Amino acid sequence: MSTAPPDGAAATPRVRANPWRRLVRAARPRATRAQVLAGLLCAALGFGVVVQVRQTDTAGLEDLRENELVRILDDTTERSDRLGEEVRQLQAARDELTAGSDSAEAAARAARSRADSYGLLAGTLPARGPGITATVTDPAGAVSAAQLLQTVQELRDAGAEALQIGATRVVASTAFLDAAAAADGGVVVDGRLEQPPYVVRAVGDPPTMATALDIPGGVRETLRQLGAQLAVTTSQDVAITALHAVSAPQYARPASPAPEQAPPQ
Amino acid sequence: MIAAVGLVLGIVAGVLLHPEVPLFLQPYLPIAVVAALDTVFGGLRAVLDGIFDDRVFVVSFLSNAVVAALIVFLGDQLGVGSQLSTGVVVVLGVRIFSNAAAIRRHLLSA
Numbered sequence: 563m564s565t566a567p568p569d570g571a572a573a574t575p576r577v578r579a580n581p582w583r584r585l586v587r588a589a590r591p592r593a594t595r596a597q598v599l600a601g602l603l604c605a606a607l608g609f610g611v612v613v614q615v616r617q618t619d620t621a622g623l624e625d626l627r628e629n630e631l632v633r634i635l636d637d638t639t640e641r642s643d644r645l646g647e648e649v650r651q652l653q654a655a656r657d658e659l660t661a662g663s664d665s666a667e668a669a670a671r672a673a674r675s676r677a678d679s680y681g682l683l684a685g686t687l688p689a690r691g692p693g694i695t696a697t698v699t700d701p702a703g704a705v706s707a708a709q710l711l712q713t714v715q716e717l718r719d720a721g722a723e724a725l726q727i728g729a730t731r732v733v734a735s736t737a738f739l740d741a742a743a744a745a746d747g748g749v750v751v752d753g754r755l756e757q758p759p760y761v762v763r764a765v766g767d768p769p770t771m772a773t774a775l776d777i778p779g780g781v782r783e784t785l786r787q788l789g790a791q792l793a794v795t796t797s798q799d800v801a802i803t804a805l806h807a808v809s810a811p812q813y814a815r816p817a818s819p820a821p822e823q824a825p826p827q
Numbered sequence: 828m829i830a831a832v833g834l835v836l837g838i839v840a841g842v843l844l845h846p847e848v849p850l851f852l853q854p855y856l857p858i859a860v861v862a863a864l865d866t867v868f869g870g871l872r873a874v875l876d877g878i879f880d881d882r883v884f885v886v887s888f889l890s891n892a893v894v895a896a897l898i899v900f901l902g903d904q905l906g907v908g909s910q911l912s913t914g915v916v917v918v919l920g921v922r923i924f925s926n927a928a929a930i931r932r933h934l935l936s937a
Contacts, residue, residue: 581933596881601833608837610860
C-alpha cells in the first residue's frame, strides 16, 4: 500500500487505508473519550458474559421445559432407586460384618480367659488373691521332700489354685527331691534347692487350707514329730510371683478327639 | 486496545468476584449480553468502515441492551417471554453474522 498515512493521520479516520492498518491505528492506546468509553463498555460486556456463563452453569430447573423436567425427574427417580438398592446391600453387608466381628470378639474373649486359667494352672502367669502363707521352720534339718510333698498335696486337696515354695512355682510336674549334699537339710524343688525355713504360699480359700493343714494325723502333726514348726498366716492378698518355665513337650502330641485314621495293628 | 484490555479486565473481574445475579435480572441478562455483543461487532465494523463514532457506540450499546431486555420483559408480561426472547436472539444473531461478514470482507477481502 503506497498511501502510508502521515503522522497525525490518526485524527483523520476517513483516509482510505489498509483495513489492518486502520485496525491497528484504532487499537493504538490513546486516552480519547472514545477509547475510554469503548473500554468501559467492553469491560461491562466481559463482566456480563462471565456472570451469565456462571449463572448458566449453576442454573436451576426453572428455565427448563416440561418434557425436560419429566425426563430429569425420571432419571432422578431411577437413580434414587438404584442408590436405595445399593444402600440396602451395603447395610446387609455391614450387619453381616458387625455380627461376625461380635462373635469373633466373643470367641477372642473366651480364648483369653481360657488362656488365663491355663496360665495359672501351668504356672506361667503370676497370681494373687486370698490365701495362706505357711512357714515351716526346721531347726533339726529333719524335714524331707516327703513332708513338703504332703503339704502341697494337702493344700491342693483343700482347693489351692496356685502354689509357691520359696522361689519355686509348684505345678503339676513339680518334683520334690531330698538334697543329699546339703548339710542342714534342704529339698530340691524342680531342680532348685530350697532350704529351711520353707515358705509355702498358696492362693485359695484361706480357712479351708488352714484347716486342712491342722487335721489330726496331718501335716502339722507330722512336722511336729520331726521337730519342725508350722506357722500359718491367712491373708486376703497372697502374691504368687514365681513362674514356671514351660518347655515344649518332646514326645507328647495333642491327639484329636476323633482320630482320622485307625491305629496300626 | 483499551477496549480489549477492558474486555479482559471485565472477564477477570467477573471470574474473581463471581457475583450473584439478582433474581429480577436473571431472565434479561443473557439477552442484554447478546445485544451488547452485537453492538461491539457493529462498532468493530464501524472502525473498519472509518465511520466509528464513540457517541453512537455508547448510545447504541446501552440502548440495544436495554431494549432487548425490555422486549423480553414485555414478552414475560404477555406470556410469550420464551418465544420473544428466541426472536430477539435470532435477530441479534443475524446482525452479529452480518457484522462479522462485513468485518471479514474488510480484513480478508473475502
